[in-house]
Amino acid sequence: xAQFSTRQLEMLASAxxxxxxxxxxxxxxxxxxxxxxxxxxxxxxxxxxxxKRTGLTRLRRVKNILANPQAxxxxxxxxxxxxxxxxxxxxxxxxxxxxxxxxxxxxTLLRDKYQQxxxxxxxxxxxxxxxxxxxxSWDGATGR
Numbered sequence: 001x002a003q004f005s006t007r008q009l010e011m012l013a014s015a016x017x018x019x020x021x022x023x024x025x026x027x028x029x030x031x032x033x034x035x036x037x038x039x040x041x042x043x044x045x046x047x048x049x050x051x052k053r054t055g056l057t058r059l060r061r062v063k064n065i066l067a068n069p070q071a072x073x074x075x076x077x078x079x080x081x082x083x084x085x086x087x088x089x090x091x092x093x094x095x096x097x098x099x100x101x102x103x104x105x106x107x108t109l110l111r112d113k114y115q116q117x118x119x120x121x122x123x124x125x126x127x128x129x130x131x132x133x134x135x136x137s138w139d140g141a142t143g144r
Contacts, residue, residue: 022064044106085140
């Protein structure tokens with residue numbers, strides 16, 4: 001399991017949206033914007049109740065994770081002053097947390113980060129967990 005640096009954790013905390021990439025058995029990429037959080041070790045994203053065309057467990061990202069657990073979350077920051085650009089790419093094994101203490105803890109972290117989740121009935125919703133295997137980042141302020 002790869003570990004986040006202090007700066008990478010700051011990047012994750014400041015970012016409001018990331019882009020989750022999954023692929024199914026057909027290796028066809030699927031990328032969607034997601035809200036996410038971290039406990040400092042893993043990345044979490046809940047299957048929330050914004051309008052969707054299908055049931056939560058029939059979403060493409062869920063079917064892809066069940067067929068192929070490799071996933072990547074890309075988080076970035078853009079400004080016209082390119083000295084302030086940064087990105088963070090976390091690749092690893094994704095799984096669905098359907099219940100239990102870790103699922104409950106992830107929902108609590110997400111509600112702490114996103115005020116909108118406090119009013120949503122997401123307490124029993126599945127959570128996507130990514131266990132980092134590779135972390136790549138670049139920060140314009142440091143050039144690395």
